[in-house]
Amino acid sequence: MRLRGVRVHNLKGVDLDLPRDELIVFTGVSGSGKSSLAFDTLYAEGQRRYVETFSPYARQFLETLDKPEADRIENLPPAIAVSQRQGRRSSRSTVGSVTEVDDYLAVLYARLGRVMCMKCGTEVRPADAGSVVAAIEALPGGTRYQIGFPMEVRPETDRDALAAMLREEGFLRVRAGDRVETIEEGPIPSPADGETAIDVIVDRLVRGREDPGRRGDSIETAFDRGLGRCRLITDEHTLTFYRGWRCASCGTEHLAPEPRLFRSNSPIGACPSCKGFGRVIDLDMDRIVPDPSKSIEGGAIAPWTTPKYREHLDDLVRVAPALGIPTDRPFKFLEPEQVRAIVEGAPRQGFLGLRRFFAWLERKIYKMHVRVFLSRWRGYRTCPDCQGARLRPEALAVKVAGRNIAELAALPIGEARAVLDAFAASEAAAGQVARRAIDPVLARLGYLGRIGLDYLTLDRQARTLSGGEARRVALTRALGSGLVNTLYVLDEPSIGLHPSDIDRLAAALLDLRDRGNAVVVVEHDEAIMRAADRLVDVGPGAGSAGGRILYDGPPEGVALAPESATGAFLSRRRRVVPPARRRPPSGETLTLKGASGHNLKDVDVSFPLGLICVVTGVSGSGKSTLVDQTLYPALLRRLKGGHEPAEPHRELLGTGAIDDVVLVDQSPIGRSARSNPVTYLKAFDEIRRAFAGTHEARLRDYGPSRFSFNVSGGRCEACEGNGYQIIDMQFLTDVMVRCPECRGTRFRAETLEVTYRGKNIAEVLDLTVREAFAFFKNRPKVQEKLRPLMEVGLDYLRLGQPASTLSGGEAQRLKLASYLPTSGASATRKSARPATLFLLDEPTTGLHPSDVLTLIDCLNTLADLGHSLIVVEHNPELMLCADWIIDLGPGAGSDGGRVVAEGPPEEVARADTPTGRVLAAAFAATGATPDR
The missing domain is CATH 1.20.1580.10 (ABC transporter ATPase  like domain)
Structure with missing residues (x-):
């Protein structure tokens, strides 16, 4: 791939030759021009040229990028990008849908699934003449049997007319219960007690003496006249065969297995109650009663404290004695039956109740203020019909390896792969068609396992994933495409990965290269840079001070580049030095008890305030669940009256020591050109x-x-x-x-x-x-x-x-800048601002090691002002400079979710955990010892 005179953004006429069969890493300080070269030049031009081969009609549905400003760009293959911006995920988006495993599973269940009756559990198979013949031939020789079809007879049916019609068609015998009667004269008999149908006899035969042609004709006649139903009657039992997907034992109707039936975003497969979301909107009693220490008379029921709806509270107080509800007792001490009476109401006594009150409001949702009011008091709960499976009952009745598709998707990916591996080796999966349905699923699950996501489940919502997990899930889709002679451009795939997980990522990138692809990675991680075939260092500075190629060659040679900040850090000429003195804990802590969201094991965690506290652990150990999805929403509710649902926890203590909480994440600060x-x-x-x-x-x-x-x-x-x-x-x-x-x-x-x-x-x-x-x-x-x-x-x-x-990292630092003091004087006044708790999610994202030093100085500035910082981070340099570390683990998924070490970095470095080993190596690299 030859680039000549590239002038995109701050690039200064860059000339570069890149082999198409190597792993190439672009690095350099933030803003030096790496992304301009990788994404705005290589990917943009490769994608633009590929899209131009499509028809004008097809091009209108595809993203097109601007032509890069360059003298000449040659030999570019089609390009695929895995960037930091993965777009907004909807509630329907799951790990399975993002990786496209769901599509392959739908085909697998449609082709190889066994339909088990929803009521009686009998396997449902659509019958035909061959099924009936097989059942007949299984009878002992000489057995007398009859072939017939059922016919409903209602009380209002004219039985004389029905008998006449049957006689005209040549049917002279019917069976009601155990009686077989002729209808040569008179009406047909009534059905037996408890039944609504009789059997019309088509033919009587003896096993072994019948004419096969006559037998086949009789079976087809029974199916035709019986609306797809045929009866095989012997003295011992009666078998019913259905031409469609209907249970032969109980007659329950099922749907024919097809891929759309197993997709929750299809109207054919989605649960009718929740429309495929797995959740339904219902009353949220935590929102309706935000302070359960209040009594009903004291305003415990928040929506009825407004003047407009106060009359409903008056109605409750009026009927409360008759319902046995004390109105002067704290709400949290009410019995479940009393709370149920408040929710369901007593219409006969003139009290609507909460449920009917909100149902009445729903009639006015065309008014904006009513919609806003309703959203304040309602939340989501698991769909009572599908129990969160998101599919209709007919889809859940189809099973592979003894599990329906929802049960398989709820297994950790490692377990799901083991189940399908065993199924692939069974007789049920024998044959070329079966292998073509199973192999793509196993391949995708294998990729997820190779990059360390074995602990996730396929039904996990994509928007609940951490940044690193989301990026690796997107990488799986690229790995699973199976393309060759393609240019892959990846933006910092190591983000969100613990240093102990980097080796698996590097192996996946090398595998992508070995298939015959060109792999270009924008990266700052040392392990990825050293694993590359070629390193391209862009710099020396940011913006107008960058845009030049400082080094292009094997990674080890960058240390000799005089202007390269990357070379200085790789050669250890520059390094982060642990502080000589760390801030001691003040004694004030923020304690979260009983956190049990996702894989957290009912943990109690105490976060010291006034310090830089780093929460770390291997990818998938529960860091984002603990900080972003449990602690932050709980603090919002306590400090600001927020309504964001938090993951399950028992108690939150110590909030009196902080005045505000701020989440500094990587979400965009604006989506238009007007925001800057x-x-x-x-x-x-x-x-x-x-x-x-x-x-x-x-x-x-x-x-x-x-x-x-x-x-x-x-x-x-x-x-x-x-x-x-x-x-x-x-x-x-x-x-x-x-x-x-x-x-x-x-x-x-x-x-x-x-x-x-x-x-x-x-x-x-x-x-x-x-x-x-x-x-x-x-x-x-x-x-x-x-x-x-x-x-x-x-x-x-x-x-x-x-x-x-x-980028996400730039947006995060921009948010952080808005809280920094604007003058040196304000930076020395601890009481100048209220005590704020800052929650940061991987602030080193997109940062060169030299920029990490700047970030550490900013975090220290905030801590010196008296603020508290809780940082979810994997960066060893930032961990070295922290005052306190909380390490989750020891593993990912079900193996994680516990606090395995906590304390100053020196103490955590002595622990036998992945983080402890990384910290010990980091101390050794700086010349310090964790025992100091």
């Missing part, structure tokens, strides 16, 4: 005031709003301040072009005539943060707003860069 770093940090307000204060602006009577691209007046009205216009191409993909009126500046020409120190507002927005900091040297308020961006290592961002272009 300076608007997020409110720095744009000060910049607009600076322009409004110029002599030219005052002469024209321009206020600060004149220099905003969000409001009419100073912005370009042709593009409404976006800087681009979208042209509808009808059947072709819409085209985004630079606005011809403002040429992408987003402002009117009159606005751009006003300058501050020789630059107009559009030129200022094009400055990097560091350039703008120097440019506004006479505007200390602007510098105060920009200083936090420099402290978190985002000085290379341009002021007007759209927030939608920021």
Whole structure:
């Protein structure tokens, strides 16, 4: 692959030759141009050329990327990207659907599944003439038998007319119960007691003496006249055969197995009650009664404390004595029967109850305020019909290896693979068709196991996965595609992985390469860099200071590159040194008791406050479940009255020591071109005031709003301040072009005539943060707003860069910057701000080791101000600099979910756990010993 003169973003005419059969790692400091080279050049051009081979009609459904700015790009294969941004996952999205295992399982169950009756458990097989013949031939020789078909006879049926019709068709005998009667004259007999049908006899035969042709004709006649039903009657028993999927024992109808029946997002297979979501909306008593220590009279039932609905509370108080409900007792002491009476109500006594009250409100959901009100008091619970399986009963009646598809999907992937392996070796799976259905499932499950996801279940919701798990699940889809001669571009696949898990990821990448693919990885992890065939270091700095190739060759040679920060860290010329003194615990702790969400084993965890506390452990040990899905929602409820459901736990103690909680995650800060770093940090307000204060602006009577691209007046009205216009191409993909009126500046020409120190507002927005900091040297308020961006290592961002272009790690650091002090004076005042608890999810994402040092300084600044930090992290450097570590494990999935070590890093390094061994090696690399 040959690149010549690449000038995408900050790349400075890069020339590069890359072999197509190697694992290539692009590295460099944050903002140096790695992603511009890998994704905006290699992937964009490879994908664009491939899409161009499609018809215009097909291209409108495919994502198209802009042509990279370069002199020449040659020999690019079709490209596939596995980026950090995996898009928003819906409630229907699961591990099985994301990896496409569900699709293969649907085919497997449709082809090889056994339909077991939903009522009696008998295997259901659609019968035909051959099935009846087989049953006849199994009878002993000389056995007398009759072939017939059932016919319903209702009380209002004209039995004389029915007998006449049967005689005309040649049927002269019927069977009612154990009696066989002729109908040559008179009506047909009534059905036996407890039955609604009689059997019409088609033929009487003797086993071994019958004519096969006559027997076959009689069977076909019975099926035709019996609406797909045929009876085989002997003296000992009666067998019923159904031509469709109907149980021969109890007559229960089933559906024919087909792939759509086993997909929860198909109307054919989805559970009718929950529509395939597995959950239904119902009353959430934790929301309705947020403070159970209150009594009913004291306002325990929150929705009835508003003046508009107070009458329902009055009704309850009025009928409470008759219902035996004390209204002056705390709600938590009420008996279950009393709570049930409050929910279900007593309509005869004039009390609707909570359930009927909300049902009454649902009639008014066309009103926005009613929908908002309802959402405050209702939550999700498991569907009572499918019990969370998300499929209709007919789909769950089909079994492979003794399990229906929901039971198989609920097994850990390692166990599910073992079940299917055993089934594949059985006689039931013999044959070429069976192998073609089983092998793709086993292959996908094998890939999931190889990259360390054996502990997940296929029915696990994708949005509950941690960042590292989600990225590896996406990688599985790429590995399972089986493509060759393809360019794979991956964005930091090691994110979310514990150092002990990196080896399996490296093996998967090398396997992808060995199939004949080109694998390009943007990465900072040392183990991945050393495993690469070729290392390309981009730098030396960020933004305009980067964009050059500092090194291109074997990984070990980068240490000799004089300008390379990567070489300095790989050669240990630069390294993170543990602090000489750690902050001692203050004694104040935040204690979470009985956490049992997902794989957590009813754990009690105490988080020391006022410190940098790192929660670590192998991937899948329960870190994200503990911090993001249990602790954070519980704190929101306690401190802010939030309604976000938390994973199960018994108690949360110690919240009185903190005033606020902030989750600093990697979700985007904005999805439009209007959101950018300076608007997020409110720095744009000060910049607009600076322009409004110029002599030219005052002469024209321009206020600060004149220099905003969000409001009419100073912005370009042709593009409404976006800087681009979208042209509808009808059947072709819409085209985004630079606005011809403002040429992408987003402002009117009159606005751009006003300058501050020789630059107009559009030129200022094009400055990097560091350039703008120097440019506004006479505007200390602007510098105060920009200083936090420099402290978190985002000085290379341009002021007007759209927030939608920021990576997850950049968005996270931008959020962190908004909480940093804006001046040196405020950084020394511990009481300047309320005590805040910051929860950070892998803040080192996307950071070069040199940038990790900057991040550690920022975290220490927040801790020095008196704030508390709980950080979910795997980075050994950050663990070395923590004050306290809580290590979960010892393994993943069912093997994890326990606290296996906690204390200062020196103490955890002595533990025999994966984290302990990583920390011990990190201490040794720095020359320090964990026993100090």
